[in-house]
Amino acid sequence: MPLVLNDEQAMLRDSARSFVSEQAPIAYLRRLRDSHDETGFSRDLWKQFAEMGFAGILVPEAHGGLGLGAVEAGVVAEEIGRTLAPTPFLSTAVLAATALTRGGSDGQKAQYLPGIAAGEMIATLAADEGAKHRPAKTALAATRAGNGFRLTGAKTFVLDGHVADLLIVAARTAGIPGDPAGITLFLVRPGAKGLTTERTVMVDSHNAARVDFDDVAVDADAVLGDVDGGYALLEGALNVGRAAVAAELVGVGEEAFTRTLGYLKERKQFGKFIGEFQGLQHRSAHLFSELEVTKAAVLKALQVLDENADGAAQIVSVAKARAGLSAGLAVQEAVQMHGGMGMTDEFDLGLFMKRARVGQELFGDANFHADRLARRNSY
Amino acid sequence: MADLETFRTETRAWLEANCPPDMRTPTEDEDDVVWGGRNPAYKSEGQRLWLERMAAKGWTTPEWPTEYGGGGLSREEAKILAGEMRALGCRSPLSSFGIWMLGPALLKYGNEEQKRRFLPEIVRGEIRWCQGYSEPGSGSDLASLQTKAEDRGDHYLVNGAKIWTSYADKADWIFCLVRTDMAAPKHEGISFLLFDMASPGVSTKPILLISGKSPFCQTFFDDVKVPKEQLVGTLNKGWEIAKYLLTHERNSISSMGGRAHRPVHQVAADSIGLDDRGELADPLLRSDVAHLEIDEIAFELAMERAGDLAKRRQIHPAYSSVLKYYGSELNKRRHEILMSAGGSDSLEWESERSDHGAAARAWLRTKANSIEGGTSEVQLNIVAKRILELPGA
Numbered sequence: 089m090p091l092v093l094n095d096e097q098a099m100l101r102d103s104a105r106s107f108v109s110e111q112a113p114i115a116y117l118r119r120l121r122d123s124h125d126e127t128g129f130s131r132d133l134w135k136q137f138a139e140m141g142f143a144g145i146l147v148p149e150a151h152g153g154l155g156l157g158a159v160e161a162g163v164v165a166e167e168i169g170r171t172l173a174p175t176p177f178l179s180t181a182v183l184a185a186t187a188l189t190r191g192g193s194d195g196q197k198a199q200y201l202p203g204i205a206a207g208e209m210i211a212t213l214a215a216d217e218g219a220k221h222r223p224a225k226t227a228l229a230a231t232r233a234g235n236g237f238r239l240t241g242a243k244t245f246v247l248d249g250h251v252a253d254l255l256i257v258a259a260r261t262a263g264i265p266g267d268p269a270g271i272t273l274f275l276v277r278p279g280a281k282g283l284t285t286e287r288t289v290m291v292d293s294h295n296a297a298r299v300d301f302d303d304v305a306v307d308a309d310a311v312l313g314d315v316d317g318g319y320a321l322l323e324g325a326l327n328v329g330r331a332a333v334a335a336e337l338v339g340v341g342e343e344a345f346t347r348t349l350g351y352l353k354e355r356k357q358f359g360k361f362i363g364e365f366q367g368l369q370h371r372s373a374h375l376f377s378e379l380e381v382t383k384a385a386v387l388k389a390l391q392v393l394d395e396n397a398d399g400a401a402q403i404v405s406v407a408k409a410r411a412g413l414s415a416g417l418a419v420q421e422a423v424q425m426h427g428g429m430g431m432t433d434e435f436d437l438g439l440f441m442k443r444a445r446v447g448q449e450l451f452g453d454a455n456f457h458a459d460r461l462a463r464r465n466s467y
Numbered sequence: 468m469a470d471l472e473t474f475r476t477e478t479r480a481w482l483e484a485n486c487p488p489d490m491r492t493p494t495e496d497e498d499d500v501v502w503g504g505r506n507p508a509y510k511s512e513g514q515r516l517w518l519e520r521m522a523a524k525g526w527t528t529p530e531w532p533t534e535y536g537g538g539g540l541s542r543e544e545a546k547i548l549a550g551e552m553r554a555l556g557c558r559s560p561l562s563s564f565g566i567w568m569l570g571p572a573l574l575k576y577g578n579e580e581q582k583r584r585f586l587p588e589i590v591r592g593e594i595r596w597c598q599g600y601s602e603p604g605s606g607s608d609l610a611s612l613q614t615k616a617e618d619r620g621d622h623y624l625v626n627g628a629k630i631w632t633s634y635a636d637k638a639d640w641i642f643c644l645v646r647t648d649m650a651a652p653k654h655e656g657i658s659f660l661l662f663d664m665a666s667p668g669v670s671t672k673p674i675l676l677i678s679g680k681s682p683f684c685q686t687f688f689d690d691v692k693v694p695k696e697q698l699v700g701t702l703n704k705g706w707e708i709a710k711y712l713l714t715h716e717r718n719s720i721s722s723m724g725g726r727a728h729r730p731v732h733q734v735a736a737d738s739i740g741l742d743d744r745g746e747l748a749d750p751l752l753r754s755d756v757a758h759l760e761i762d763e764i765a766f767e768l769a770m771e772r773a774g775d776l777a778k779r780r781q782i783h784p785a786y787s788s789v790l791k792y793y794g795s796e797l798n799k800r801r802h803e804i805l806m807s808a809g810g811s812d813s814l815e816w817e818s819e820r821s822d823h824g825a826a827a828r829a830w831l832r833t834k835a836n837s838i839e840g841g842t843s844e845v846q847l848n849i850v851a852k853r854i855l856e857l858p859g860a
């Protein structure tokens with residue numbers, strides 16, 4: 089398949105771009121941040137996202153979604169990256185929708201997916217437990233009790249976890265932390281007894297939470313997929329999430345770079361445009377090259393996820409690792425090339441830097457993915 | 468789509484049947500590369516057969532038109548051919564400046580007679596070409612070149628000297644930039660000539676490289692007569708052709724690293740070994756290797772994407788500079804890591820064991836990647852000015 093968007097995908101990109109830039113420009117993020125908004129995003133705006141079809145982009149048509157693929161989700165994520173809009177897109181439309189679509193029973197799908205597609209239900213995946221993303225090390229214990237299970241442990245960095253109506257929780261039902269086998273996914277409602285949620289306001293003013301489980305009881309039908317065999321489902325959903333974050337990071341990096349190029353053509357020092365200095369020209373050209381190479385890898389990862397999801401792990405790692413590093417370079421060069429201006433809160437670049445940092449960490453940083461690639465290739 | 472699947476099946480079967488077994492192993496050193504020419508040097512019968520069979524199908528140049536001997540494949544078909552060759556581990560049947568550089572320029576700027584005369588022999592590897600661009604005083608500032616060609620009625624008379632002419636001593640013909648108007652501004656007095664290296668007045672002198680090999684030469688022209696029909700394009704308008712050809716040269720240099728080689732992690736594992744967790748026994752090197760391989764995979768996709776965009780005319784004409792810069796720096800990094808993985812073994816220069824210092828020689832050779840075809844700094848200048856449109860001269 090050619091490494092370019094097809095006509096429908098390009099149209100989707102155009103409509104996502106105008107929608108996001110009109111409805112959720114950077115001013116939207118600032119307003120939420122400065123008003124210490126309790127939700128951290130606008131539910132009304134999320135409804136509008138749903139009306140555009142974005143909330144249900146990965147939800148099958150039979151359940152009220154658009155039934156599109158990872159490429160389309162990536163297209164939307166990239167546009168969100170350009171304006172840094174906080175939305176439940178990743179948590180709900182990508183991670184939860186993928187996990188439920190792939191792993192859900194007919195009943196579970198019918199119960200949750202239409203609400204997701206309609207923008208009415210916020211759902212999320214709770215995978216991480218420590219400071220770093222290590223899904224195989226899942227330790228949160230799920231022990232059988234009667235007809236169901238009891239969950240005890242803690243989750244961190246749960247996207248939109250403070251307002252989610254549904255948590256998809258990775259827990260250990262067998263084996264020891266580090267074993268891929270023995271992990272099970274559970275659907276947990278936030279009101280469950282013993283469950284406490286602490287909102288964690290992050291550096292990028294996007295939304296996450298720590299969630300504690302103190303002997304939380306769930307029924308057997310709360311299991312998503314197979315008992316002890318949840319790792320593949322977890323990884324499958326995470327891979328789509330990783331590629332979507334990579335696409336978002338492309339948007340973040342490109343926007344920071346575009347703004348910097350504009351500044352190089354406008355700011356004068358020593359009687360010249362600063363863009364005339366070869367030191368800055370070469371760094372800009374290098375950064376452009378990095379971003380271009382990354383864009384190819386990200387699009388390929390999204391395409392492979394749609395063609396052969398089981399064979400996508402390696403290319404997803406390539407895309408996620410590169411996107412984090414390229415966006416990281418883009419925001420650092422952006423701040424540096426803007427001089428003192430780049431350091432001011434009033435100027436937007438700092439917001440790009442903060443989001444890029446969070447994106448790098450989400451679902452595995454570049455070293456995590458380099459390690460994963462090495463393991464897959466037996467070294 | 469069904470047609471493409473048929474093409475894939477047939478191609479696979481043909482390659483299975485026709486690619487000699489010794490052409491399905493990674494290239495190890497320069498002898499493994501086939502350059503063709505009037506006096507071809509084949510290391511094995513397999514090399515000869517492989518070239519002959521691929522050339523007969525036009526698959527040494529899959530996307531060139533069939534009327535000039537090419538394969539006439541669409542881009543999607545060419546990708547399938549490349550993919551099937553990679554899957555089977557097939558080597559490239561022919562390396563050639565004619566394929567990488569001159570051919571595309573002739574297809575665009577040559578007249579019909581020139582295309583019919585020169586392209587088919589490039590496809591079949593019968594004539595080996597060299598590139599006469601750089602001069603002692605004109606490297607990065609190529610347009611300042613001084614080799615001159617005077618109009619003598621039915622021919623041009625060429626005098627001057629070129630330098631860094633790769634394989635000039637082995638090549639049959641040269642494509643050469645000459646100055647045909649001494650008074651015009653430097654970009655407007657250049658013409659693009661083709662001539663036989665066996666012409667009276669042409670001589671070459673090899674230059675030894677740090678890799679201990681002498682693949683390139685000083686090339687001297689002393690009253691060389693060149694028939695007028697061997698001028699490509701318009702007189703004094705050769706700079707446009709020169710630049711167009713450079714974009715193709717840059718594309719071919721970008722792909723130097725490529726998949727034909729053994730993956731770095733395998734070389735490293737052979738040298739250093741794995742620990743009891745099955746990981747490369749040097750954790751910091753392992754990290755370097757993994758990050759390199761990530762970039763190699765991504766870069767290969769970037770080249771594929773560039774081809775796809777070019778096919779749709781959605782690419783900036785200077786984009787080859789992005790790939791040239793990135794690919795050549797990446798290949799240098801690859802060889803720094805290979806040297807580190809090889810440790811003191813890779814420092815041996817003469818032993819049989821080291822295949823006469825193959826690793827070290829290859830490592831040193833890659834240092835030229837960011838010089839030949841325009842230096843990295845020049846590529847960055849081009850990207851900054853032409854693509855990013857940054858201000859300044």
Ligand SMILES: Cc1cc2nc3c(=O)[nH]c(=O)nc-3n(C[C@H](O)[C@H](O)[C@H](O)COP(=O)(O)OP(=O)(O)OC[C@H]3O[C@@H](n4cnc5c(N)ncnc54)[C@H](O)[C@@H]3O)c2cc1C
Nearest residue numbers: 598599600601606607631632633835838839840841842844
């Ligand atoms: C292995 C090899 C094979 C080659 N094969 C051929 C061949 O077949 N035919 C042929 O014609 N030529 C060939 N070349 C020559 C090659 O194209 C030139 O070496 C190259 O263009 C650089 O020119 P130079 O060596 O004169 O270096 P210079 O131009 O003198 O450059 C010296 C340094 O100055 C830097 N520099 C120069 N200008 C600028 C600028 N404007 N901004 C910033 N930095 C600058 C360069 O990047 C470089 O680092 C080959 C070279 C090598 C190494």
